[in-house]
Amino acid sequence: MKRILYIPFDHLHRDFGVLKGSCPEHDVVVLIESKRMCTGRNWHPERLFYLISSARHFAEELRADGYQVEYIKAETTIDGLKSALKKHGNLPIECAEPSSFRQYKALLEFGVTFIPNDFFLTPRSLFAEWATSQKSYLMENFYRKQRVRLNILMNGSKPEGGEWNFDKDNRLPPPKNYQWPKYLEHPRDPIDNEVAQELGYQPKNYWTTTRDGALKQLDYFLKHHFENFGPYEDAVTSENWALHHSLLSPYLNNGLLHASEVIRAAMKRYSKGDIPISSAEAFVRQIIGWREYVNGMYWFLGDSYRENNKLESQIPLPDLYRDPSKTKMNCLKSTVIDINERSWVHHIPRLMILSNFALISGINPQQFLDWMREVFVDATDWVMVPNVIGMGLHADGGIMMTKPYAAGGAYISRMTNYCKGCYFDPKKRTGEKACPFTTLYWDFLDRNREKFSRNHRIAQQVRGLNRLDDLEGVRLRADEILKQLEKGAL
Numbered sequence: 001m002k003r004i005l006y007i008p009f010d011h012l013h014r015d016f017g018v019l020k021g022s023c024p025e026h027d028v029v030v031l032i033e034s035k036r037m038c039t040g041r042n043w044h045p046e047r048l049f050y051l052i053s054s055a056r057h058f059a060e061e062l063r064a065d066g067y068q069v070e071y072i073k074a075e076t077t078i079d080g081l082k083s084a085l086k087k088h089g090n091l092p093i094e095c096a097e098p099s100s101f102r103q104y105k106a107l108l109e110f111g112v113t114f115i116p117n118d119f120f121l122t123p124r125s126l127f128a129e130w131a132t133s134q135k136s137y138l139m140e141n142f143y144r145k146q147r148v149r150l151n152i153l154m155n156g157s158k159p160e161g162g163e164w165n166f167d168k169d170n171r172l173p174p175p176k177n178y179q180w181p182k183y184l185e186h187p188r189d190p191i192d193n194e195v196a197q198e199l200g201y202q203p204k205n206y207w208t209t210t211r212d213g214a215l216k217q218l219d220y221f222l223k224h225h226f227e228n229f230g231p232y233e234d235a236v237t238s239e240n241w242a243l244h245h246s247l248l249s250p251y252l253n254n255g256l257l258h259a260s261e262v263i264r265a266a267m268k269r270y271s272k273g274d275i276p277i278s279s280a281e282a283f284v285r286q287i288i289g290w291r292e293y294v295n296g297m298y299w300f301l302g303d304s305y306r307e308n309n310k311l312e313s314q315i316p317l318p319d320l321y322r323d324p325s326k327t328k329m330n331c332l333k334s335t336v337i338d339i340n341e342r343s344w345v346h347h348i349p350r351l352m353i354l355s356n357f358a359l360i361s362g363i364n365p366q367q368f369l370d371w372m373r374e375v376f377v378d379a380t381d382w383v384m385v386p387n388v389i390g391m392g393l394h395a396d397g398g399i400m401m402t403k404p405y406a407a408g409g410a411y412i413s414r415m416t417n418y419c420k421g422c423y424f425d426p427k428k429r430t431g432e433k434a435c436p437f438t439t440l441y442w443d444f445l446d447r448n449r450e451k452f453s454r455n456h457r458i459a460q461q462v463r464g465l466n467r468l469d470d471l472e473g474v475r476l477r478a479d480e481i482l483k484q485l486e487k488g489a490l
Contacts, residue, residue: 355392
């Protein structure tokens with residue numbers, strides 16, 4: 001029977017989703033570039049370019065494979081589907097389960113039939129079965145089940161290398177006099193140029209918009225960066241924007257690559273014997289552990305989870321998150337410059353600089369979530385809601401993470417080179433030159449003393465407040481910082 005197959009912009013894979021088992025002779029493939037998607041938020045232009053150009057390339061590849069493809073520009077997705085029905089008759093519309101609650105609801109109400117979403121290794125029902133059996137949702141417990149279920153880095157029933165997790169070996173600060181390998185640059189083609197012209201934006205060459213380019217990026221990572229990925233995965237340095245990170249998240253998140261083929265390629269490379277187990281395990285954990293866990297938690301916790309604000313954080317998002325000239329903090333300034341340049345920084349700047357600062361200063365989690373969704377090339381709803389509300393800002397009160405990821409200037413100084421030459425001193429809690437991270441860390445513990453004193457994972461840090469002989473000075477300095485923040489700058 002002839003069908004309309006609707007392909008969201010994050011389902012761009014020929015072998016998965018609704019295209020699996022499709023028939024070019026009978027099925028009409030529909031992709032919709034909605035005005036709401038393009039203009040509904042203050043999207044980073046690099047992100048917008050990447051998503052649109054990737055979808056247009058995918059449409060052309062399907063046409064080359066013999067499919068009848070309708071690439072429709074419309075006000076909304078539903079308007080685009082109505083246009084497709086008007087042209088092709090009252091055909092049934094099928095789609096793989098969408099990746100956000102909002103799109104799921106809109107398509108369901110329009111009468112679209114869903115097939116299971118197989119863009120992840122863990123079906124939503126299987127994750128829910130695991131989560132409902134847990135007293136707490138520890139990612140490590142889920143990850144170990146994944147290793148066994150998928151038989152990855154296993155020797156029989158035991159983990160390869162004798163340990164489930166080599167995280168303790170992967171916390172080195174940025175090395176000195178280190179030669180970082182170059183990263184691929186991706187040339188632009190006529191489709192890229194057409195999209196760029198429409199957007200009035202000149203894209204960089206950091207992100208490819210084709211499956212062929214994504215496969216080249218995967219191969220390049222495995223050849224040149226995989227070996228040393230682990231030790232420096234938590235380091236941050238102004239000397240290199242990507243370190244040994246794979247840069248595969250945009251391609252995994254819009255479907256140009258599938259987690260199964262990434263893991264298969266990584267294990268094939270590991271089998272050659274020259275990749276340390278600490279690097280192999282760290283990469284596997286990101287793909288089959290954290291990525292799958294975050295997606296599972298997004299669907300398990302429900303649509304209302306995003307509205308959590310258990311710490312009652314109300315400071316509006318300061319201008320310094322968009323304009324680096326608004327801050328004298330080297331770490332925040334450099335991170336925002338990187339985001340403005342290429343719509344990406346790796347997980348530690350996201351968690352321990354951007355989110356950490358929002359957490360300890362009391363920035364509204366929903367405003368921070370909106371910003372994170374807008375500026376990152378790999379951002380999707382399922383990624384950002386659990387990462388921001390649960391992990392980054394502890395706005396859920398501990399449903400996902402048993403403790404808040406709060407840290408002072410000492411962490412920034414240890415794991416980055418940003419403190420050198422900074423206006424602020426990470427060792428100082430009080431005074432004009434006191435690092436805002438250091439001051440606000442202690443003030444954050446003080447403000448939430450009652451909440452956290454019963455949390456065994458952070459109670460020791462809370463008790464540390466009793467040893468501060470300058471706590472009143474910390475409170476006064478914190479008040480000054482927060483007043484400056486409300487004006488947008490620091």
